[in-house]
Amino acid sequence: MSTMINIALIDDEALFLEGLSLLFSNVENINVVKTANNGLEFLEFLDENPETIIPDIALVDIQMKPMDGFELVEALKDKYPDLKIIILSSHYKSNVLGHMIKLGVSAFIPKNANKELLVTAIESVNNSGVYFTQTDQEMLIKFMNSKSKKISLSTNEELSGREMEVVKLICCEHTNKEIADQLFLSKRTVESHRQRILEKIGAKNTVGLVVYAIANDIYSLT
Missing domain, CATH: 3.40.50.2300 (Response regulator)
Known part of the structure; x- marks a missing residue:
């Protein structure tokens, strides 16, 4: 149900x-x-x-x-x-x-x-x-480019390979439990990864994380 x-x-x-x-x-x-x-x-x-x-x-x-x-x-x-x-x-x-x-x-x-x-x-x-739809992604990229607001990570704050995997799965709308199952991690570990990623990129929530991923070519809807 x-x-x-x-x-x-x-x-x-x-x-x-x-x-x-x-x-x-x-x-x-x-x-x-x-x-x-x-x-x-x-x-x-x-x-x-x-x-x-x-x-x-x-x-x-x-x-x-x-x-x-x-x-x-x-x-x-x-x-x-x-x-x-x-x-x-x-x-x-x-x-x-x-x-x-x-x-x-x-x-x-x-x-x-x-x-x-x-x-x-x-x-x-x-x-x-x-x-987000494909059209949303295109419009977001247009907005970011027009405002020159593309976000960059500092050299000592790069996302790890595991964090990149988590970002991509979050963007694909997977829950923490689904991500944990797919990556053979505990749900708590995934939650820790998510929080650390948000801190690294300066985002407050999932929306900010997805926008960051799209703007920095980590994730694409195509």
Whole structure:
């Protein structure tokens, strides 16, 4: 039986919210626990209902008032760092994608995506913390190149061969247990490798790790 994934939908278009809620009502393992018309409404819900079901994932639009998607993501990452965020927006451009990824969102999906892609993204983010398509990778590389922000390791902080293996498996959306089984390691050893990798590359989470791997040609979706 699939694990139930609790999600929240935040968008200022009422009809779009209703449509998404209806769409997910027919998905067995996804449960919409909250809909909100803007970022402030969602933050108030989280702050005022600490005993309620906290969503595993929030699907967030960018263009909203009085608090837009950028402000909401920053606030959520500050107050609820374990809440994963998927941006669902019509503003699917390299600069917007790049800035959102820098803020720590787990995926960026265009609003014209189909049901299958949405469900796949939600399940992937829930299981591995991140979801990137080939198009996302191309746009991220374009953003990084335009900003000259390619990340480099210092000579004394190079990743070991084992760490490189772990990075590639993380990028392939494997869990710590799956990585441990594949590399014949304990789960705790994999967790230690993951933490050490994050420290070496200066990333805060899996999203940052994947972005680093793509930017430095360690991993490619092709």
